[in-house]
Amino acid sequence: MLLNLTILPGDGIGPEVTAQAVLVLQAAADAFGHQLRLQSKNIGGAALAAANDPLPPDTIQACLASSAVLMGAVGSPAFDHNPTHLRPEAGLLRLRRELGAFANLRPAVCFAALVDASPLRAQVVCGTDILIVRELLGGLYFGAPRSIEGTAGSRVAINTMRYGESEIERIARVAFELARKRRKKVLSVDKANVLECSRLWREVVTCVAKDYPDVKLAHQYVDSAAMLLVQRPTDFDVVLTENMFGDILSDQAGGVVGSLGLLASASIGGKVGLYEPVHGSAPDIAGKGIANPLGAILSAAMMLRHSFGLEPEAACIEKAVSSVLEEGYRTADLAGATGSAVSTSVMGQRVAEAVKVSRSLPQ
Ligand code: IPM
Numbered sequence: 001m002l003l004n005l006t007i008l009p010g011d012g013i014g015p016e017v018t019a020q021a022v023l024v025l026q027a028a029a030d031a032f033g034h035q036l037r038l039q040s041k042n043i044g045g046a047a048l049a050a051a052n053d054p055l056p057p058d059t060i061q062a063c064l065a066s067s068a069v070l071m072g073a074v075g076s077p078a079f080d081h082n083p084t085h086l087r088p089e090a091g092l093l094r095l096r097r098e099l100g101a102f103a104n105l106r107p108a109v110c111f112a113a114l115v116d117a118s119p120l121r122a123q124v125v126c127g128t129d130i131l132i133v134r135e136l137l138g139g140l141y142f143g144a145p146r147s148i149e150g151t152a153g154s155r156v157a158i159n160t161m162r163y164g165e166s167e168i169e170r171i172a173r174v175a176f177e178l179a180r181k182r183r184k185k186v187l188s189v190d191k192a193n194v195l196e197c198s199r200l201w202r203e204v205v206t207c208v209a210k211d212y213p214d215v216k217l218a219h220q221y222v223d224s225a226a227m228l229l230v231q232r233p234t235d236f237d238v239v240l241t242e243n244m245f246g247d248i249l250s251d252q253a254g255g256v257v258g259s260l261g262l263l264a265s266a267s268i269g270g271k272v273g274l275y276e277p278v279h280g281s282a283p284d285i286a287g288k289g290i291a292n293p294l295g296a297i298l299s300a301a302m303m304l305r306h307s308f309g310l311e312p313e314a315a316c317i318e319k320a321v322s323s324v325l326e327e328g329y330r331t332a333d334l335a336g337a338t339g340s341a342v343s344t345s346v347m348g349q350r351v352a353e354a355v356k357v358s359r360s361l362p363q
């Protein structure tokens with residue numbers, strides 16, 4: 001198969017981790033007889049620096065003309081004081097919208113080898129396997145009006161949380177469909193005791209659930225879900241939630257399983273799928289060669305699965321990641337104070353090697 005991809009390295013550690021994801025993808029493509037066609041484009045701060053636009057037209061065109069997009073990260077303190085539309089993050093939000101990527105899948109799995117990397121006790125975290133299904137094109141991120149108005153000292157800021165029934169229904173269906181392939185549980189997370197958006201959310205999700213009688217639906221307020229996520233993470237299967245709650249809970253889930261650096265994501269449902277690690281640009285460690293590339297590598301695996309239907313290839317990369325962790329390789333975020341850590345590129349090379357080795361063994 002020809003895999004026609006746009007690569008968006010972006011800012012901070014984005015280019016470093018993306019390079020390793022591409023290395024592993026190349027190894028998988030070679031091993032399974034696929035051909036990669038890659039073009040790299042600017043997004044975020046890198047694009048602002050080059051063309052004063054966080055999502056230049058040629059980036060959008062390239063993404064729309066490819067079969068999938070692999071992104072690193074956006075965000076740079078250099079643009080912290082820019083107006084909203086000229087911030088690096090605005091480029092990513094526009095890209096998600098241009099691609100129609102309304103469904104953001106964020107798995108948080110506790111790798112057996114990493115039980116001790118979690119701040120939680122082993123018996124609490126062991127076996128955690130969560131899939132956060134985050135609505136990605138609605139809510140506070142995109143609602144209008146939005147502004148900061150007035151004069152210094154008496155300014156007022158406004159954001160709008162807005163959800164339509166059809167937006168809730170389509171993301172709910174994604175969650176229920178995915179739950180069917182897992183442990184058949186959906187936890188819908190909202191704040192229905194306070195927010196109208198959440199009351200509508202709960203109503204629509206409850207209605208959609210009638211089409212999935214084999215899936216068990218429960219509802220939880222977001223504050224209480226946040227607590228349960230650290231108390232009993234193994235109780236969670238599919239978590240269905242709106243944009244902002246999903247952003248917050250997915251970082252928390254990263255902490256639960258040992259490091260945000262491990263978390264991958266797929267943003268799907270539109271014309272072209274977008275794949276990116278959940279961690280941000282981490283400017284404090286950028287360029288040091290210590291970032292964890294596994295979130296980016298696992299995002300590449302999600303791409304093979306969701307955009308190309310290449311399940312054995314995706315599973316091969318995921319198995320390679322597990323086996324490298326079993327062998328004891330750790331980046332700094334996972335190594336703890338006493339353990340020894342490998343660099344970003346050594347971790348990537350180890351995974352690429354493990355992909356090659358697993359394919360050369362008799363199947
Ligand atoms: C994420 C990030 C983004 C988000 C930022 C960079 C806009 O935090 O993907 O979780 O809030 O969606």
Ligand code: MG
Pocket residue numbers: 247248251278
């Ligand atoms: Mg986030």
